C-alpha cells in the first residue's frame with residue numbers, strides 16, 4: 001500500500017520509523033532517520049560502539065521517547081499511544097535484553113511463566129503447558145525444573161528467548177543475543193533464531209556486533225553512522241558489502257569482518 005506521495009504507509013509493516021530524532025540532553029544520536037522492518041524478516045541494527053544501537057532498540061519498544069519523529073509498531077503510533085494502547089503494543093512484542101538475566105532463584109519454567117502471570121489470567125496448568133512448549137521450541141525440553149545456575153550460558157540465552165516468546169509475540173527484539181558466548185554456541189543461537197523466524201514466522205529485530213552472524217541470519221540491516229547521526233546504509237548484508245559505494249560502509253563491513 002502506498003499513499004499519494006509514494007511513501008509506504010506506516011501501517012504496512014510491523015515496525016515503521018519516520019523522521020526519527022533521538023538522543024539525550026546534550027547528545028543527539030540520530031537525526032531524521034526513517035526505515036521499515038518487514039514482516040517475518042530478521043532485521044539487524046549494526047553500528048560502531050556508542051552509535052546508538054541499544055538506544056534505538058529502546059525507542060522501538062517504547063522505553064524511550066524520540067526527540068522528534070514517529071515510531072509505528074503494528075501500525076500504532078508508539079509516540080502518541082495512550083497507556084492502554086502501549087500495554088497492548090507491549091503485549092504483542094517480546095524482548096530479550098543484553099543483560100536480561102534470568103531470575104536465579106526461579107526454575108526455567110517459572111522464569112518463562114513470569115510474563116504470563118503478569119499479563120494474562122490463564123490458569124496455572126495452562127500457563128505451565130505454554131511454558132513447556134516455549135522451552136521445547138528453544139531446545140530446552142526436559143530442563144523445566146533446572147535453575148539458571150545449573151545450565152550453560154548458551155542455554156540461559158535460549159531460556160531468555162523462551163521467556164520473550166511467552167506471550168506469542170509477532171516481533172522479537174534481541175539486544176546482543178550472543179554477547180559472552182563462544183563462537184560455536186553463537187552459531188547454535190543463530191540457527192535457533194533462523195529456525196524460529198522461518199517456522200514460527202516471527203519478525204526479529206536484533207542488535208549485534210557479530211559480522212559472521214549477520215551474514216548468516218540477517219535478511220536486511222541498517223548501519224548507524226555516528227559521524228553524520230544518520231543511517232550509513234540499509235539493505236541486505238551481501239548486497240551492501242558487494243555494491244555499496246560509500247568507502248566508509250565498505251571498510252566498516254570489511255574491518256569488522258576481519259576483526260571477527
Ligand SMILES: Nc1ncnc2c1ncn2[C@@H]1O[C@H](COP(=O)(O)OP(=O)(O)OP(=O)(O)O)[C@@H](O)[C@H]1O
Pocket residue numbers: 024029047048049050051052053054055056
Ligand atoms: N540513559 C542514557 N542517558 C544518557 N546517555 C545515554 C544513555 N544511554 C546511552 N547513552 C549514551 O548514548 C550513546 C549511545 O549509547 P548506546 O548504548 O545506544 O550505543 P551502542 O551503539 O549500543 O553502543 P555499544 O555497541 O558500545 O553497546 C552513548 O554515548 C551513551 O553514553
